[in-house]
Amino acid sequence: MTALHIVIDWTFVIEKLLLISAVLGISLLIAMYSTWGERKVAAWIQDRRGPNRAGPMGLLQPLADGGKLFFKEEIIPATANRFLFVLGPSMAMLTACLTSAVIPWGDMLTIAGKEVSLQIADVNIGVLWIMAVVGMGVYGIMIGGWASNNKFSLMAACRGASQVISYELPMGLALIALFMISGSLSLKDIVEQQRNGVWFVLLQPIGFLIFLICAFAECNRTPFDLPEAENELNGGYHLEYSSMKLGFYLFAEYINMFISSALMSTLYFGGYSFPYMDSLGLSPNTLTILGICALFIKTFIFIFIFMWVRWTIPRFRYDQLMKLGWKVLIPLALVNMLATGAVILFRQG
Amino acid sequence: MGIEQIIFIVLSAIAIAAALGVILSKNPVNSVLCMITCFVAIAGHYIMLNAQFLFVVHLIVYTGAIMVLFLFVLMMMNLNAEIEPQKRNWLKYAGAISGGALLLVLVAALREASLPAIQTSSASDIGLISNLGKTLFTSYVVPFELSSVLFLSAMVGAVVIGKK
Numbered sequence: 001m002t003a004l005h006i007v008i009d010w011t012f013v014i015e016k017l018l019l020i021s022a023v024l025g026i027s028l029l030i031a032m033y034s035t036w037g038e039r040k041v042a043a044w045i046q047d048r049r050g051p052n053r054a055g056p057m058g059l060l061q062p063l064a065d066g067g068k069l070f071f072k073e074e075i076i077p078a079t080a081n082r083f084l085f086v087l088g089p090s091m092a093m094l095t096a097c098l099t100s101a102v103i104p105w106g107d108m109l110t111i112a113g114k115e116v117s118l119q120i121a122d123v124n125i126g127v128l129w130i131m132a133v134v135g136m137g138v139y140g141i142m143i144g145g146w147a148s149n150n151k152f153s154l155m156a157a158c159r160g161a162s163q164v165i166s167y168e169l170p171m172g173l174a175l176i177a178l179f180m181i182s183g184s185l186s187l188k189d190i191v192e193q194q195r196n197g198v199w200f201v202l203l204q205p206i207g208f209l210i211f212l213i214c215a216f217a218e219c220n221r222t223p224f225d226l227p228e229a230e231n232e233l234n235g236g237y238h239l240e241y242s243s244m245k246l247g248f249y250l251f252a253e254y255i256n257m258f259i260s261s262a263l264m265s266t267l268y269f270g271g272y273s274f275p276y277m278d279s280l281g282l283s284p285n286t287l288t289i290l291g292i293c294a295l296f297i298k299t300f301i302f303i304f305i306f307m308w309v310r311w312t313i314p315r316f317r318y319d320q321l322m323k324l325g326w327k328v329l330i331p332l333a334l335v336n337m338l339a340t341g342a343v344i345l346f347r348q349g
Numbered sequence: 350m351g352i353e354q355i356i357f358i359v360l361s362a363i364a365i366a367a368a369l370g371v372i373l374s375k376n377p378v379n380s381v382l383c384m385i386t387c388f389v390a391i392a393g394h395y396i397m398l399n400a401q402f403l404f405v406v407h408l409i410v411y412t413g414a415i416m417v418l419f420l421f422v423l424m425m426m427n428l429n430a431e432i433e434p435q436k437r438n439w440l441k442y443a444g445a446i447s448g449g450a451l452l453l454v455l456v457a458a459l460r461e462a463s464l465p466a467i468q469t470s471s472a473s474d475i476g477l478i479s480n481l482g483k484t485l486f487t488s489y490v491v492p493f494e495l496s497s498v499l500f501l502s503a504m505v506g507a508v509v510i511g512k513k
Binding site: 066084123124125128129131132134135138139142143154157158161164185334 | 373378382385401402404408411412413414416420421424425477478479501
């Protein structure tokens, strides 16, 4: 690249921009309808009807909720730090959306003779990028809790941040065992290996279990929803928030849930691949589209599990949460890592 | 100007502005947030040098872990400009003089140093994770293991102090 004129591959830029908008749009849409799904699942589990007034089967309920949040009065406490008060929910949304960049949503799609990858960035640090973004997710909680200038918000923010930091560690250790098998950090490689071999959940059942538990904790979902705990603690770090800023915090949780479901499908359940996909004899484009459907079906199953657990299991106490994270999950993840290494070494030698 | 140069200039401007914000802002929490911004901008420079692993580790370790601890401590202490004790005058002068002396030394050292032009070609893939791992575990395995022992002892020390 010479230093005199700007060289930009415009088709590349447009292709990526379209892909980014599509992924963001789909994430937001799915997160929106997850709120509806959550209520329907809750209703089904508790033998109720759930939302059924707005539109057929209550399908317009998310729109009504969103409209309500927009039109509610917006209150910023007088003693709050205004800039940081707005920055908090923005950070929560930003970090929720950033992870989707490295997930392969499908294989190559050939459009007008041009191969288009359905992954925004196939970087060879894909999984580490996710860990980095998860680590940054703490800031949304901490900044929001502190900027409210309310001691209960601050305490809840510390509670939430310590939970997220504590559960990052076993999550990372579970992922290390996965890398030892895959030998690559690129999510695309990980999916391709599962396409040609077996799903990694069969090779890493304990690792998957640890990852699943940590995903629940990272998304602040029941049984680890202590940062919120609205029944006994009157709200959490978003205690002072109202209107759409509160909506952003709650919405970020649903985006996180969607992204971590997609991630679990990608890492442990073959991503966009499905069994016998290469022996069907279909054209590559059809296979890619079927693959996208397969990924989304797997993702929806995980989202359902998130909801199922929420309406089944009661909340942990805070000391139980910390004990589980530090004294059970981390040692278990370490043992899993050592065992994986031993098996790999034994099979090589 | 190439696109790389534009990105370089933007990132550098952000990094310098944020670094100034760290020392100029009165509120310690704002300082920490400026420092986080500065770290993210520097991480962007690592990407420009094709050092992806360094980039992501910088994000995980510095912005994700260490700065969160800083933020924790500052938020719990709830420092603000009103209750901050006024420093004595001689302390301010001593700080200014020693800082100026350090600047002098750095400028003198940089004037004499012959800085080679940095290779930013994307052909050098030493920063990619597999190459880095191979280098660490073959050529530099002894320093690597020694530093891990050092880290372990630091962790054990932290636990021992925490138990007291």
